[in-house]
Amino acid sequence: MKKFNLFNYRAIILTINSIHIIVHYNKKRRTTYLRQERAEVEGNQSYHIDFLEIIESVTDAFFALDRDLRFTYMNQKGADMLEKKQQDLIGKYVWEEFPTGIDQKFHHHYNKIMEEQKSVEFDEYYPAPVDKWFHVRVHPSKNGFSVFFQDITVERAKQKINDEYYKSLFDQNPDGVFSLDFDGYITSINQSMERISGYDREYFSGKKYFEVEFIQQTDIELLKSFFNKARSGETQTFELSIIDKNSIVRHCVVTYFPIKVIGEIVGIFGILKDITSLKEMEKNLHRSEQKYRSLKLHNTDGICSFDIYGNLVGINPAVEKITGYSTEEFFQLNIMKLFNPKNEQNFTASIQQVLSGHGAVDSFEGTLITKGGKKIHTSMTIIPIFIDEKIDGFYIIVKDITKNKHTEELLIRSEKLSAVGQLAASIVHEIRNPLTSLMGFLQLMKSNTGMNDQYYQIMLDELTRINSITNELLVLSKPQVKQMKQENITSSLSDIVQLMNSQAVLHNVEIQLTTENDLPDIPCDIKQLKQVFINIIKNGIEAMEDKGGVITVTAKRKNFKEVCISFQDQGIGIPKEQLEHIGEPFYTTKKKGTGLGMSMIYTIVENHRGTLDIQSEVGQGTIVTVCLPIDSESAK
Structure with a gap:
């Protein structure tokens, strides 16, 4: 061994028999790189054996070629991978043994290495009978080549599947997908990007992301900011409005995220999602919510959910306006007790029916006492609340029908009065003519005979009473107002009070009159109104004849449209069950009453287009209020 060096505990260089070997160690696997060169060294058989053991033990396939591209060595791993025997290859010309490689990268790279004397690394497929993908590393020297190669067929198959997955994800993605290089040039787009923008692939070629026409000028600086942040490694998501080729505005969500290769950012991937339809849905939903909110906030009917x-x-x-309770107060109330439906059991059952999916239930009537103690009539409707096609609760719609009820009662009373009037018209003349004769002859007989005057007087009194009843019947049969004139109601009331005081004193009753200053004149038939006011005061006196008291008469303007005259007594009051029938023809609470007086009052007031209201409490007294229009047109 000529040399032995240790490099950072990761590589050693061995030189054996004029071959330098660089052996690299990795945490996962060991890779051996070989570089050959001719040198004059002392041979040593033991070193040669050590070298062969190292070459045979490396994980890569390896062979060595001389300058003529003939095999000088191949390890067993290489022979097995190429399906050859080691001894059959030594001295053979590489392209004779593997002629198919001439038309592939193998031939090109070997020639290039010989010319440039630079190492090269590449992947290539060698066809049958080998039928494998190889990762090849070739290292040149003055005397030949050292070639390391690995079978990457399995990895290439996996890579191909991954590439197909990526290609499918890229091409079939319903969102626009595009890639940018590090300088911002568009390198690829998918079909969805073409569809969303309206531009084909050729249009994007050679353009930067901010140079395309569908980007609005006002957004370019913002786009550059997002691009730079993504290029520095930060994923960016933002909304963007584009104008496509057909001049249609499309609302999009764009995501930039960096493309990293071996830890280095080399470009940007972008996803452009068209959310125009979603935005339109949100807009429509917002409109619906606004409509619902407007309907709920400005509805004159109370809505409880x-x-x-x-x-x-x-x-x-x-609900606050109808009941007088604030929202906070309303939540503390017993709702069922407040609404007071006429049939609580049926009302509760109807709520269960609605919650069971049988639809809305309407027309439940009730009487509600407001915070101020006023009694109002209500009509209630129960409606299911649906969320995601499932019942999530219910509404109770409360309508104030007090005016409708009052109108309905007036209509019924008017129909009854009309019927009585028709009856009166048909019989009153038949009664009055003979009645006049009877009274005349009775008075004549009284003066010409010696009969007891007491009996004559009784008969005359009763006939006078019958005549009074016929007069009242005549009012019902002919209720039309004779002549409308502007009259001063204050002076008329003063005259009436003065007239009735003498009768009131007999029953220990005092009549007090209070009128608002400068009350306007009202259009009326004053004779008929005086008859109304006299009857009301007379009823009050009769209600207090046992204990006496005060009748308070008050006249004042109301809402600049009406003058209201109220008569408050301190009498015995009227029970609730009787109060509902006051004004019906022939209904009376008096022992000697005919039930026509109040009917006549109602008729006259209605013919003046006025209203009459009676409030009474047993033991406390009664308040009768007559309201008459100021405007002559309203009184017609």
Whole structure:
């Protein structure tokens, strides 16, 4: 052995029989590199044996060629790999033994090595009968070549599969995929990139990423920033709007990530995902949410949302307006008790029906007491909440139908009054004519006979009562307002109070009048209105005849559209069940009443396009409020 050197504990150089051997050690495997050169050294058989043992023990196949490309040595690994015998190759011309290699890289590289005397490394396939891929390393010397080669057929097959996977992923990817070199030039694109941009592959050739026409000028600096960050090793994801070849704006998400080869960044891969449809869906979803929010926020009906367990989730502003409770207060209430449906059992069953998927249920009526104590009528509808086609809860839509109820009651009362009026019209004349005759003859008989005056007076009083009833029937049968004129309601009320005071004093009742200053005149038939006000005051006096008290009459303007006159007594009050029937023809709470007085009042007020409201509580008294329009057009 001529030389023996140790290089960083990773390589040694052996020179045996004019051959220098560089032996490299690796953590995973040992690779031997051979360099031949002629030298005059002292031969030593033991060293020669050691050298052969080393060559035969290396993991690579190895053979040596002289300057004429004849085999001078081949280890057993090489013979097995090439399917030859060692002794059959020694001295043979390499291209005679392997003629197919002349048309391949083998021949080209060997000639190049001979000319340039530089080591070379390459991969090549040798066809049948060898039928293998080799990784070849050739090291030249003055006297020939040292050739190391490895069978990489399996690795090449795996690589081919990986390449096919990559090619399929690249070509068939629905997103646009492209690659850039380190300077930003576009080196490849897939079909999806062509489809999204509208430009073919030829268009991209030789262009940098920011030179393509679909990139907007305002985005170039931003793109350069992202590219530089990716080139430094940081993956970048960002949104970008492009204008394709057909001038259509496409919204995209772009991802840049570095391409690394043996730890070194050599370029950038890019993925361009067209999210235009997704953006449109998001836009439509946002619009739908805005519409839903607008519908909920500005709906005049109350909307309460509940989860599938019946827990209150939220309410809209209309619920606060209808009930008078704030959102925080509303969440503390017993909702069922507040809504007070007429049939609570059916209402609860309907909620279960809705949650079971049987659709919406509507028209549940209830009475709700507001925070201020006002009673309102409601109509409730139960609607399922669907999320991802599954029932996730339910809505209760609450509509204030108090006005509708009042209108409905007025309509029913009007129909009843109309029926009574028709009846009155058909019989009143038949009664009044003979009644007049009876009263006349009775008065004549009283003056001409000696009968007891007491009996005559009783008969005359009863006939007078019958005549009064017929007069009331006439009002019902002919309810039209005779003549509308602008009248001062304040002076009319003063006259009425003065008129009724004498009767009130007899029952220990005081009438107090309070009117707002400068009340406007109202269009009315003042004679009929006086009849209304007198009847109301008269009813109040009769309600207090046992204990006396005060009747308060108040007149004031309301909303600049109406004048409201209220009559509040301190009488016995009217029970709730009776209050609902007040105003119906022939319904009375008095022992000697006819049930026509209040009907007449309702008729006159309605003919003036006014409203009449009665609030009463047993033991506390009654408040009757008449509201009349100020505008003459409204009163027509």
